[in-house]
Amino acid sequence: MPTADELLGPAAVAGLADCLAAAGPAPMAAAVRDTLPALDGLALRERSDLVRDAMLASGPADPAALEAVVRAALPDPRFTGWMIWPVTEAVAALASGTSEGTAFEDGLHLLADLTPRLTAEFAIRRMLNADLDRALAVVNRWTGHPDEHVRRLASEGTRPRLPWAVRVPAILARPEATLPILGELYKDPSEYVRRSVANHVNDISHARVDLAVETVRGWSAAPDAHTPRVVRHALRTAVKRGDRGALALLGFEPATGLTVEGPSVPRPVVAVGGELRFAFGLENHGDRPLRLVVDYVVHYRKANGTTAPKVYKLTTRTLQPGERSEHTGTRSFKPISTRVFHPGEHALELQVNGEPRGKVRFDVVTA
Numbered sequence: 450m451p452t453a454d455e456l457l458g459p460a461a462v463a464g465l466a467d468c469l470a471a472a473g474p475a476p477m478a479a480a481v482r483d484t485l486p487a488l489d490g491l492a493l494r495e496r497s498d499l500v501r502d503a504m505l506a507s508g509p510a511d512p513a514a515l516e517a518v519v520r521a522a523l524p525d526p527r528f529t530g531w532m533i534w535p536v537t538e539a540v541a542a543l544a545s546g547t548s549e550g551t552a553f554e555d556g557l558h559l560l561a562d563l564t565p566r567l568t569a570e571f572a573i574r575r576m577l578n579a580d581l582d583r584a585l586a587v588v589n590r591w592t593g594h595p596d597e598h599v600r601r602l603a604s605e606g607t608r609p610r611l612p613w614a615v616r617v618p619a620i621l622a623r624p625e626a627t628l629p630i631l632g633e634l635y636k637d638p639s640e641y642v643r644r645s646v647a648n649h650v651n652d653i654s655h656a657r658v659d660l661a662v663e664t665v666r667g668w669s670a671a672p673d674a675h676t677p678r679v680v681r682h683a684l685r686t687a688v689k690r691g692d693r694g695a696l697a698l699l700g701f702e703p704a705t706g707l708t709v710e711g712p713s714v715p716r717p718v719v720a721v722g723g724e725l726r727f728a729f730g731l732e733n734h735g736d737r738p739l740r741l742v743v744d745y746v747v748h749y750r751k752a753n754g755t756t757a758p759k760v761y762k763l764t765t766r767t768l769q770p771g772e773r774s775e776h777t778g779t780r781s782f783k784p785i786s787t788r789v790f791h792p793g794e795h796a797l798e799l800q801v802n803g804e805p806r807g808k809v810r811f812d813v814v815t816a
Contacts, residue, residue: 465532472521480507500535536564537572545579573606592633610652689760691803705733748796
């Protein structure tokens with residue numbers, strides 16, 4: 450992962466000050482430059498907030514005046530990259546605070562013009578929180594924009610669970626409000642946009658799996674060459690959770706006639722830093738082919754002695770009548786920032802077409 454210094458470091462902040470100075474507002478440029486000594490030790494968002502606040506404290510309080518400054522900087526080829534993040538945040542802060550005239554809509558249009566330089570997906574959340582319906586009236590029109598970055602912003606910026614972004618309670622309460630955007634973009638010519646659409650539906654599936662499944666069911670009835678991939682990616686969490694509607698839509702019916710042998714672990718002890726190896730067999734005793742999606746679940750031991758499951762994708766395949774297949778897998782227990790491995794008993798379980806099929810216990814020990 451790039452560091453904060455590599456993204457919004459002194460060079461980027463000094464570059465932003467130079468661009469603002471060239472655009473005209475000397476006090477704002479000076480205020481941005483004055484933040485340089487305070488950057489050290491700050492996380493990426495903290496840096497963005499620091500620079501944003503400097504822009505707002507030293508610049509014009511009128512959204513139209515700030516827009517004029519930013520638009521004066523747009524022709525500058527240096528005005529790009531991570532220096533744009535605090536700019537989008539400053540634009541959204543002013544534009545979202547007004548309800549009169551066209552300043553709100555003008556702010557959204559400026560975010561669209563900035564997003565090819567660096568995505569405005571975080572800044573637009575402030576606008577959505579200020580007035581969801583007013584914002585969506587503009588965002589919906591972006592689905593026909595010639596720039597793929599702006600079309601993606603329409604989907605990505607309105608995601609219910611956009612990572613590292615503030616939540617928009619109105620979208621969480623009314624996820625159907627963004628479906629017109631997705632319906633216009635699921636056949637988009639850009640993979641960049643289509644992947645955002647799939648991630649957006651996957652977000653919806655966390656709380657409204659029924660809505661997610663029905664949405665992509667409609668797309669599957671009017672597909673193009675890319676739609677099956679979009680649908681699979683959109684339903685990935687629903688499949689891991691064993692949702693029957695999602696599995697059926699993807700062609701994974703209950704695996705009647707399937708025998709599962711295992712899983713087995715050749716060594717039921719794994720040290721932190723090592724890896725767990727496991728094996729299992731599948732055999733189709735039925736008289737028709739079986740389409741199978743095979744996942745595995747690690748039941749991680751928590752500090753209080755209980756366990757928490759985590760589902761991992763493994764394989765998909767079609768097993769013909771009478772066919773048998775052997776499979777192996779590994780799970781790393783190398784230390785990572787997002788999980789603490791606690792010594793003690795864990796378990797590994799198979800999940801075939803959403804159904805638990807066999808479980809084995811193993812111990813985790815410190816090296």
